[in-house]
Amino acid sequence: MASTPRRTFASGPTAGLRDEEPSAGRQQHQQPRRTHAALRLATGVIAAWLALNAALELCGLDEWLTALRVGKPLNETRFVPFVVVSRDQVSPTGFILTVKPKFSLDSPDTSPSGQALSILFPRLRFPHELHTSRPVLEKAWHHGLWSVEIKQPQLQVARDYTPLPAASRALEQEDLKLGHLRFLIRQMDGGEVSTYLSRLQVGNTVELRGPHLGFDIRTRLGSADKVVFLAGGTGIAPALQTARAFSDTETTTSSSKPSVSILWANRHRADCPGIDPPSSSSSSAPKLPPSAAPTTNTIVSFLAQMKARYGDKLNYASTVDDENTRISSRDVLSAAGNPSPTPTTSTTWSFPFFTTTRQTQHPQYPTPAPGPVPVDASACQYHSAARLVSSGGSDAIFDADGETRCGCLDARGDKPVAPGKNLLMVSGPDGFIGAFAGPKRWADGMERQGSVGGLVGSLWEASPGFWANWLVLKL
Numbered sequence: 001m002a003s004t005p006r007r008t009f010a011s012g013p014t015a016g017l018r019d020e021e022p023s024a025g026r027q028q029h030q031q032p033r034r035t036h037a038a039l040r041l042a043t044g045v046i047a048a049w050l051a052l053n054a055a056l057e058l059c060g061l062d063e064w065l066t067a068l069r070v071g072k073p074l075n076e077t078r079f080v081p082f083v084v085v086s087r088d089q090v091s092p093t094g095f096i097l098t099v100k101p102k103f104s105l106d107s108p109d110t111s112p113s114g115q116a117l118s119i120l121f122p123r124l125r126f127p128h129e130l131h132t133s134r135p136v137l138e139k140a141w142h143h144g145l146w147s148v149e150i151k152q153p154q155l156q157v158a159r160d161y162t163p164l165p166a167a168s169r170a171l172e173q174e175d176l177k178l179g180h181l182r183f184l185i186r187q188m189d190g191g192e193v194s195t196y197l198s199r200l201q202v203g204n205t206v207e208l209r210g211p212h213l214g215f216d217i218r219t220r221l222g223s224a225d226k227v228v229f230l231a232g233g234t235g236i237a238p239a240l241q242t243a244r245a246f247s248d249t250e251t252t253t254s255s256s257k258p259s260v261s262i263l264w265a266n267r268h269r270a271d272c273p274g275i276d277p278p279s280s281s282s283s284s285a286p287k288l289p290p291s292a293a294p295t296t297n298t299i300v301s302f303l304a305q306m307k308a309r310y311g312d313k314l315n316y317a318s319t320v321d322d323e324n325t326r327i328s329s330r331d332v333l334s335a336a337g338n339p340s341p342t343p344t345t346s347t348t349w350s351f352p353f354f355t356t357t358r359q360t361q362h363p364q365y366p367t368p369a370p371g372p373v374p375v376d377a378s379a380c381q382y383h384s385a386a387r388l389v390s391s392g393g394s395d396a397i398f399d400a401d402g403e404t405r406c407g408c409l410d411a412r413g414d415k416p417v418a419p420g421k422n423l424l425m426v427s428g429p430d431g432f433i434g435a436f437a438g439p440k441r442w443a444d445g446m447e448r449q450g451s452v453g454g455l456v457g458s459l460w461e462a463s464p465g466f467w468a469n470w471l472v473l474k475l
Contacts, residue, residue: 049120053121053123053124056121056124057123057124062124062125062126063125063132065124065126066125066126066129066132067132068126069126069129070101070103070104070105070129070130070131070132071101071102071103071104071131071132072132073131073132073133073135073136074101074133074136074137074148074208074209074210074211075136075209075210076209076210076211076212077209078209079149079151079158079207079208079209080101080102080133080207080208080209081101081102081103081205081206081207082099082100082101082102082181082205082206082207082208083099083100083101083102083203083204083205083206084097084098084099084200084201084202084203084204084205084206085098085099085100085180085202086098086202087200087201087202088298090184090271090297090298090299091268091270091271091297092268092270093186093187093268093271094184094185094186094187094234094271095184095185095198096164096182096183096184096185096298096299097182097183097185097197097200097206098180098181098182099180099181099183099206099208100131100178100179100180100181101131101132101133101179102205103131104130104131104178104179105130105131106130106178107130108128108130109127109128114127114128130177130178130179131178131179133179134176134177134179136211137175137176137179137181137211138176139211140210140211140213141165141172141176143213143214143216144214144215144216144217144218144241144242144245145162145213145214145215145217145238145241145242145245145475146162146163146210146211146212146213146214146241147160147161147162147163147210147211147212147214148160148161148163148181148208148209148210148211148212149161149208149209149210149212150183150193150197150206150207150208151193151206151207151208151209152192152193152196153196153207154196155192157192157193158193158209159192159193159194160212161183161185161237162183162237162238162241163181163182163183163237163241164182164183164184164237164240164241164299164302165240165241165244165302166182167301167302167305167306168305168309181208183197183237184234184236184237184299185197185198185234186233186234212394213394213395214238214393214394214395214475215393215394215395215473215475216382216395217242217245217246217423217425217473218245218246219382219395219406219420220382220383220395220420220421220423220471220473221246221258221420221421221422221423222383222406222419222420222421223419223420224258224419224420224421224422224423224469225258225259225422226258226259226261226336226337226422226423227242227246227258227259227260227261227422227423227425228261228263228332228335228336228422228423228424228425229242229243229260229261229262229263229424229425229426229427230263230265230327230332230424230425230426230427230428230432230436230437231262231263231264231265231427231428232264232265232427232428232429232432232433233265233266233267233271233428233429233432234428235426235427235428235429235432235475236262236264236299237427238425238427238475239262239264239425239427240299240302240303240306242260242425243260243262243306243310243314244306246258246260247260247306247309247310247313247314257310257313258313259312259313259314259315260310260313260314260315261314261315261316261335261336262303262314262315262316262317263278263316263317263318263319263327263331263332263335264316264317264318264319265318265319265321265326265327265428265432266318266319266320266321267320267321267322268320268321268322269320269322269323270297271297271320272299272300272318272320273295273296273297273300274295274296274300275300275303275316275317275318276317276318277317277318277319277320277323277325278317278319278325278327278328278331278334279317279331279334303316315335317331327436327455329455329458329459332424332455332456332459333459336422336424336466336470338463338466375408375409375419376408376409377407377408377419377421379407379409380406380407380408381395381405381407382395382406382407382408383406383407383408383419383420383421383471385452385471385472388449388471388472388473389448389449389450389451390443390448390449391448391449392446392447392448392449393447393448393449393474393475421469421470421471422469422470422471423470423471423473424437424456424470424471424472424473425472425473425475426456426472426473426474426475427474427475433474433475434453434454435454435455436454436455436456437452437453437454437455437456437457437472437474438450438451438452438453438454438456438457438474439453440474449473449474450474452472456472
């Protein structure tokens with residue numbers, strides 16, 4: 001038989017070193033490779049995370065994901081569903097309706113998945129946005145005057161309504177966060193949309209479209225310092241928007257703010273409890289027994305808060321048909337800062353608080369001396385009274401590129417200036433606007449401002465020099 005070779009083993013303290021040396025060398029060479037691989041993996045993950053964040057933000061996927069989660073934003077093309085969150089009765093016929101986007105959230109998403117998304121995508125909106133309309137609403141409030149359409153679904157008709165501003169800056173930020181909008185509604189006999197809105201209760205859905213931006217009142221006012229607002233009934237809403245626009249304590253100093261005077265005409269004392277009439281009306285009106293109307297309501301409280309914040313720069317008064325008080329020529333002149341005697345007029349009361357006034361005598365008014373540099377505003381889209389006649393009630397077409405351009409020129413015609421003009425603004429039912437500033441006109445399928453008429457027109461005819469530095473805006 002063949003003998004099996006025997007395996008021998010080395011003995012002694014260094015016998016196994018030659019076998020272990022190759023294994024230790026391999027481990028030393030593999031360790032840097034593992035480190036480089038881990039670094040490459042971490043770098044790749046971070047790069048992918050940054051690229052995904054950038055792609056979501058730059059490609060608009062953020063907006064798409066946010067809309068998928070909390071609904072589409074308010075826009076001028078399609079109606080968007082909102083839900084009624086409160087209804088506040090302010091008078092027998094008037095109430096404030098507060099709505100919010102139907103698919104919005106009441107608080108940030110604190111679920112594990114929501115928190116994880118917030119960590120992974122810190123600059124994006126969709127993990128933690130409560131609604132998608134905030135950028136749209138911020139732009140509208142910054143503009144100043146704006147409205148939205150509210151649709152009556154059964155008749156498929158829509159009417160423009162002006163949102164009420166919040167009573168304070170803190171509440172305004174809360175409204176922007178939650179997407180809340182408030183509307184002063186007054187049910188009118190035969191009013192399709194107002195009757196529909198009067199039936200809505202908390203939890204009901206209503207459809208809105210907009211916002212529709214109105215006049216750029218800041219550019220039109222410019223460096224001028226007076227704003228007079230004649231408001232009829234629910235026309236107080238754009239008056240409140242105007243007061244808010246010019247009482248921005250965060251961007252203007254008290255000395256640079258214009259004076260804002262609001263003359264508010266109502267049918268009943270319950271619509272404006274606690275507000276005094278203009279000085280000229282209070283002396284001539286017969287004293288009536290006190291009514292059972294409440295001492296205040298939401299609108300009156302808001303005016304009081306605005307007055308406390310705005311000080312002497314804001315003044316307001318209210319006339320009441322039931323108390324035989326009316327906005328007079330003297331009231332308008334006093335608010336505009338012209339202490340001259342009122343012209344002799346003949347007044348006919350054609351409808352409660354709507355007036356038709358005819359000028360029967362033109363007394364001589366003092367004409368202010370011209371400034372050192374006469375300004376030619378005839379070509380300016382913002383400050384030309386002649387161009388305003390054909391305006392459709394919005395300056396949005398002039399600001400399509402986001403820039404505001406004043407076309408006024410000084411006497412030499414080679415130096416652009418922005419002097420601005422005082423504003424006399426009129427808002428309310430068509431009869432109210434027509435009685436005080438002349439009716440609007442239709443042309444080319446659009447409602448235009450039309451020429452200045454009514455009570456204000458008669459004052460302009462009596463004192464063209466004084467009113468040369470004023471613009472009349474019909475809302």
